[in-house]
Amino acid sequence: MGMTMTQKILAKACGMESVKVGEIQEIDVDLVMVTDVMFPLVPDILESMNCKKPHSPEDVLVVIDHYAPAPNISSANQNKYTREHAKRYGFNVIENQGVCHTILPDMGYVSPGSVILGSDSHTVTYGALGAFSSGLGTTDITAAIATGHLWMKIPSAIKVVLTGKPGDNIQGKDVILNVLGQISAEGARYKSIEVVGEGLKHLGIDDRFTIANMAIEGGAKNCVIEQDEITREYLEGVLKKDFKFVTADDDAEYDEIIEVNLSELTPQVAKPSSPDNVVPVSEIVGTKIDQVYIGSCTNGRISDLRKAAKILEGKKVHEDVRVFITPGSQEVYMKAVEEGLMKIFIDAGAFVNGPSCGACFGGHFGIIGDGEVCLSTTNRNFVGRMGSKKGLVYLSSPITAAASALTGVITEYQEGL
Numbered sequence: 001m002g003m004t005m006t007q008k009i010l011a012k013a014c015g016m017e018s019v020k021v022g023e024i025q026e027i028d029v030d031l032v033m034v035t036d037v038m039f040p041l042v043p044d045i046l047e048s049m050n051c052k053k054p055h056s057p058e059d060v061l062v063v064i065d066h067y068a069p070a071p072n073i074s075s076a077n078q079n080k081y082t083r084e085h086a087k088r089y090g091f092n093v094i095e096n097q098g099v100c101h102t103i104l105p106d107m108g109y110v111s112p113g114s115v116i117l118g119s120d121s122h123t124v125t126y127g128a129l130g131a132f133s134s135g136l137g138t139t140d141i142t143a144a145i146a147t148g149h150l151w152m153k154i155p156s157a158i159k160v161v162l163t164g165k166p167g168d169n170i171q172g173k174d175v176i177l178n179v180l181g182q183i184s185a186e187g188a189r190y191k192s193i194e195v196v197g198e199g200l201k202h203l204g205i206d207d208r209f210t211i212a213n214m215a216i217e218g219g220a221k222n223c224v225i226e227q228d229e230i231t232r233e234y235l236e237g238v239l240k241k242d243f244k245f246v247t248a249d250d251d252a253e254y255d256e257i258i259e260v261n262l263s264e265l266t267p268q269v270a271k272p273s274s275p276d277n278v279v280p281v282s283e284i285v286g287t288k289i290d291q292v293y294i295g296s297c298t299n300g301r302i303s304d305l306r307k308a309a310k311i312l313e314g315k316k317v318h319e320d321v322r323v324f325i326t327p328g329s330q331e332v333y334m335k336a337v338e339e340g341l342m343k344i345f346i347d348a349g350a351f352v353n354g355p356s357c358g359a360c361f362g363g364h365f366g367i368i369g370d371g372e373v374c375l376s377t378t379n380r381n382f383v384g385r386m387g388s389k390k391g392l393v394y395l396s397s398p399i400t401a402a403a404s405a406l407t408g409v410i411t412e413y414q415e416g417l
């Protein structure tokens with residue numbers, strides 16, 4: 001029986017020739033990432049395990065990104081605790097560099113075939129480069145920190161085949177929203193989503209990060225995207241070591257195969273209050289919005305900002321709409337400054353934040369009030385996700401978000417808007 005990409009990675013990580021769906025295996029972990037939200041639990045759990053010396057502290061990254069810069073005194077104290085204890089154990093602390101899932105790949109921590117576990121559910125993002133990556137609860141994460149390995153049930157897989165060529169107003173966000181609409185928020189529970197097909201060659205690396213990032217919104221354990229020349233070019237720019245692509249066997253088994261024909265795909269939007277509540281943008285054109293948010297680990301990368309800037313250039317955002325731009329990382333921020341994108345945003349009347357998780361999870365930098373409607377490029381639109389429980393969040397691509405920022409209502413972008 002052939003293996004999927006995920007099975008191949010996990011087989012290698014547990015030193016086996018092959019693994020089967022449903023088996024429980026002990027896998028070696030290459031990297032553990034913990035954010036400021038969960039890290040404060042780690043020292044006590046390590047104590048309770050009687051672990052004085054974690055397995056390999058140099059392979060543990062503690063990223064302070066959610067409540068960064070600290071928006072209030074309790075976060076400031078929590079971050080202080082995190083810094084002190086992370087350093088005591090010898091972990092690497094990364095702060096104010098941006099969102100974990102944007103910075104880890106760009107810093108060269110992710111390679112095809114590597115096993116990365118994170119305390120954050122969107123750790124699935126790294127599968128865009130052919131890694132096995134998954135978000136876990138803090139107890140499991142701490143066990144991996146303590147021992148360097150973890151038990152794992154080998155997941156079955158859903159294959160997503162991308163065909164055709166997308167139009168200019170289509171981004172990775174439209175692809176994954178469409179997939180979520182097809183499979184539902186439960187559809188991939190504890191499964192891998194493996195994305196393949198000739199349509200991939202039209203999707204840049206940033207689009208692929210967006211797709212992998214939102215696999216968790218379908219309940220997926222992980223997501224692996226087929227690697228190709230686009231992956232190679234990106235990895236050659238960030239990795240200092242050799243890497244080898246992971247491929248699925250021709251006779252690998254999938255629970256389900258779904259197809260997205262990119263030629264026919266139109267801009268998609270997730271309506272409140274679930275990321276799988278997806279309709280084409282055209283169905284809800286004209287819905288009034290109070291705020292537009294462009295950023296997060298889903299859509300805070302440079303190509304996202306470039307696309308938004310192209311639409312906003314020389315224009316003014318609608319007078320009734322607040323527009324927040326939150327780059328995913330310092331690196332993205334700097335590039336955007338160098339390319340003149342920030343000037344375009346500010347001239348258009350948008351507000352630019354420093355890189356952070358920001359308002360994505362209702363933390364700070366633009367949360368919404370009672371009855372307000374936000375069109376956001378983030379990944380979740382649950383009740384209360386971006387602030388008030390009486391607010392509503394719609395999810396879209398940066399192109400749709402930028403077009404809507406100009407009109408004050410949900411808008412399908414067309415040339416010449």
Ligand SMILES: CC(C)[C@H](C(=O)O)[C@@H](O)C(=O)O
Pocket residue numbers: 037066119120121122135361
């Ligand atoms: C706050 C944190 C636990 C959470 C996650 O795990 O995903 C956050 O990053 C999110 O996007 O909801």
Ligand code: SF4
Pocket residue numbers: 066099100101120122296297298356357360361378379
């Ligand atoms: S940007 Fe949003 S989705 Fe991403 S890690 Fe931060 S809070 Fe979670």
